[in-house]
Amino acid sequence: MNLNVFFPENLMIQSIENNEHIILICLKSESKFNHCPLCGMKSHQVHSTYLRKPLDASILNKPVQLRIQAKKFFCLNPNCKRQIFTERFTGFLNAYRRLTIRLEEVFLQLSLSMSAEALSRFLFKLGYKRSGDALLDLLRRIDSTEKDIKNQSLTHIGVDDFSFRRGVDFGTVICDLETHRPVEILASRSTQAFKEWLEKHPSVELVTRDRATTYTKAIHLTNPNIIQVADKWHFLKNLLTVVKETISSRFPKGWFIMPESSITKKTDPATDITITNVNSISSHESLSEKEQAKWALILEIQKVYQQVGSIRQTARQLKLSRTTVAKYIQLSEPPKQIRKPRVNQFVPYLNQITQWCQEGKTARWIHEQLIHQGFKGGASSTRRKVQEIKANLPVKTSEKATEKISKKSSKLLKATKFQLTSFIWRKPTSLTQPELNLLNELFQAHADLSELYTAIQVFRDLVTMGQVFKLSQWLERYATHEIKLLREFCLRMKRDEQSISNALVYPYTNAICEGNVNRIKMIKRQMYGRASFELLRIKVLYS
Numbered sequence: 001m002n003l004n005v006f007f008p009e010n011l012m013i014q015s016i017e018n019n020e021h022i023i024l025i026c027l028k029s030e031s032k033f034n035h036c037p038l039c040g041m042k043s044h045q046v047h048s049t050y051l052r053k054p055l056d057a058s059i060l061n062k063p064v065q066l067r068i069q070a071k072k073f074f075c076l077n078p079n080c081k082r083q084i085f086t087e088r089f090t091g092f093l094n095a096y097r098r099l100t101i102r103l104e105e106v107f108l109q110l111s112l113s114m115s116a117e118a119l120s121r122f123l124f125k126l127g128y129k130r131s132g133d134a135l136l137d138l139l140r141r142i143d144s145t146e147k148d149i150k151n152q153s154l155t156h157i158g159v160d161d162f163s164f165r166r167g168v169d170f171g172t173v174i175c176d177l178e179t180h181r182p183v184e185i186l187a188s189r190s191t192q193a194f195k196e197w198l199e200k201h202p203s204v205e206l207v208t209r210d211r212a213t214t215y216t217k218a219i220h221l222t223n224p225n226i227i228q229v230a231d232k233w234h235f236l237k238n239l240l241t242v243v244k245e246t247i248s249s250r251f252p253k254g255w256f257i258m259p260e261s262s263i264t265k266k267t268d269p270a271t272d273i274t275i276t277n278v279n280s281i282s283s284h285e286s287l288s289e290k291e292q293a294k295w296a297l298i299l300e301i302q303k304v305y306q307q308v309g310s311i312r313q314t315a316r317q318l319k320l321s322r323t324t325v326a327k328y329i330q331l332s333e334p335p336k337q338i339r340k341p342r343v344n345q346f347v348p349y350l351n352q353i354t355q356w357c358q359e360g361k362t363a364r365w366i367h368e369q370l371i372h373q374g375f376k377g378g379a380s381s382t383r384r385k386v387q388e389i390k391a392n393l394p395v396k397t398s399e400k401a402t403e404k405i406s407k408k409s410s411k412l413l414k415a416t417k418f419q420l421t422s423f424i425w426r427k428p429t430s431l432t433q434p435e436l437n438l439l440n441e442l443f444q445a446h447a448d449l450s451e452l453y454t455a456i457q458v459f460r461d462l463v464t465m466g467q468v469f470k471l472s473q474w475l476e477r478y479a480t481h482e483i484k485l486l487r488e489f490c491l492r493m494k495r496d497e498q499s500i501s502n503a504l505v506y507p508y509t510n511a512i513c514e515g516n517v518n519r520i521k522m523i524k525r526q527m528y529g530r531a532s533f534e535l536l537r538i539k540v541l542y543s
């Protein structure tokens with residue numbers, strides 16, 4: 001086989017030496033002419049020959065060293081500054097380089113996927129001596145050659161931030177939504193940085209982004225006609241957080257009990273725990289719903305602490321902080337809540353309400369009567385007041401309560417907060433009958449949760465089916481809802497309504513950017529956190 005086929009036509013193999021550590025291939029240039037790299041004029045006039053000794057790709061794991069007898073030519077253009085130029089081997093070996101292009105490619109691909117120092121050690125074993133610095137130079141060089149070419153026609157991009165050091169320094173990653181590739185990373189996540197980038201890329205028509213206002217501002221400042229698409233998953237996630245936190249604020253951690261509800265009796269230890277806790281709670285009936293929940297949590301912490309005997313273990317098991325555990329295990333009664341004094345709108349009706357409570361009227365019925373009498377408060381505040389009053393009614397009710405608890409074994413309904421959140425979030429068609437029953441029971445006691453449920457279901461359908469026309473109506477309706485978190489969610493959404501509508505219409509999300517943010521994290525780890533931004537950028541863009 002003629003090995004010459006692996007080299008440019010004008011290079012002829014003169015000899016091949018197989019030495020102990022290296023294969024030496026001597027080549028001679030036979031080119032009759034060459035073009036001046038400066039003015040481009042063709043020249044036949046040879047000035048001299050000189051030797052180039054680049055490394056080439058290995059053969060059977062042995063490094064290859066070339067010895068090329070190359071030519072120098074005179075430039076014949078009298079107006080050219082270059083009088084003598086060296087022969088070029090386009091596509092095979094660049095001027096002034098110590099590696100052939102094909103070997104550079106291999107090193108380049110390797111240095112994109114490992115650290116320069118590791119690669120240097122690896123190559124040493126293969127017989128190539130390359131310092132980490134030399135390999136880094138290689139990386140820097142691709143950037144200057146490849147840059148810009150692909151960014152000129154970008155139209156649809158995604159933008160997101162990522163952190164250099166967790167929570168301290170942030171950068172920005174910009175992705176092409178068509179190719180799913182990152183096209184740039186910026187050293188900051190400031191409005192200014194993104195604005196400057198946008199100005200250099202006037203072809204951009206659409207940007208997906210999370211709800212960070214810095215990017216929005218940059219878009220407004222550069223080109224307000226750019227279509228902004230908020231990230232669907234972000235706002236769905238925010239809404240899920242509303243549900244989670246609303247549930248969290250009402251029920252104890254890990255499990256909850258709903259009074260006046262029914263479920264078949266179970267005799268597993270978990271149920272027993274629940275019953276003990278019911279007793280403990282009912283002995284503190286003067287507490288509000290929230291306080292009861294907290295007290296139940298405290299009892300749970302104390303119980304776990306008694307079992308495992310260490311604060312650290314308890315904290316880990318219950319996913320609480322150690323300070324919380326340490327504080328709570330010392331309490332022998334419910335902590336007193338310090339509340340802001342509030343104007344009590346019930347004052348004029350107190351006697352009346354107390355009487356109704358004694359007569360056993362329901363909160364809803366009482367609320368209706370109050371409204372008739374000109375009461376201005378909401379149904380949930382009436383409900384809380386009624387609960388409070390009922391809890392404070394002497395003997396009769398608490399007898400009733402204990403009686404209820406003794407009958408109770410069959411009247412306990414139990415779900416973790418996580419389950420509850422999931423029941424409210426999921427489509428009703430995906431729930432089992434007992435789960436639906438549980439929700440119904442829940443809603444009878446908590447009317448506002450029932451409304452939250454409706455809100456969630458409508459919103460999710462509206463997002464998945466792209467019903468833009470329903471969005472502003474939904475926002476309008478719940479922006480004044482009694483659940484504060486829901487209200488706040490609506491207000492935040494309203495500030496960004498246009499891009500949220502766009503999210504329902506356009507098939508883009510910011511998932512591509514988020515994928516790339518994860519990739520950046522991986523690359524950072526591989527670089528041991530000591531590489532410069534410049535290198536990180538090259539690795540992100542070209543690997």
Ligand SMILES: [Zn+2]
Nearest residue numbers: 036039075080
């Ligand atoms: Zn010239």
